[in-house]
Amino acid sequence: GQNIDQPTEMTATEGAIVQINCTYQTSGFNGLFWYQQHAGEAPTFLSYNVLDGLEEKGRFSSFLSRSKGYSYLLLKELQMKDSASYLCAVASGANNLFFGTGTRLTVIP
């Protein structure tokens, strides 16, 4: 089975840095995705990690530790438009995605 945990809600200030954690227990791990989803819209791809370490992409970075079953998404220089849900998804088997419950991030002025 799959067990993926994320905090339900987070609040951060515009211009700050926020780290969203994700822990997982899964069989047949084939990588971990982070998606952003604004209310009522489709999830959009942010990052993919399959090897341990940090992947940086502009203001967004994602980290993976396979031995610890742990990942985080780091958002720098927060903007109001970053207010959204952030979904951690584990790829298992033949690219089946299992999503965590998502973290609703609110960016305040």
Place this chain on the structure above:
Amino acid sequence: DTEVTQTPKHLVMGMTNKKSLKCEQHMGHRAMYWYKQKAKKPPELMFVYSYEKLSINESVPSRFSPECPNSSLLNLHLHALQPEDSALYLCASSHSQGAGETQYFGPGTRLLVL
């Protein structure tokens, strides 16, 4: 272009109706997916098609019937749905069903069953 389109955007149907959801992509992707997302919940996988053949059915009730007429199109036929089937239905596609292939999502169809 990483666009997946879905029609209609919104759908209201009665429990005796028959309707279809449509999904289209022109990225040459050979894997296509249907997800169901209830409010404030994560997407849950329903079906996967790989090279136009049904690869995965996550024990979805038979009132949902998927169809993949060609490599660009994916349909979801709905019949005799229940109110609890009201949700956002998301379509996604990826280059293949290989491990780690990024799935690109459409905007979804918001379904209300009365």
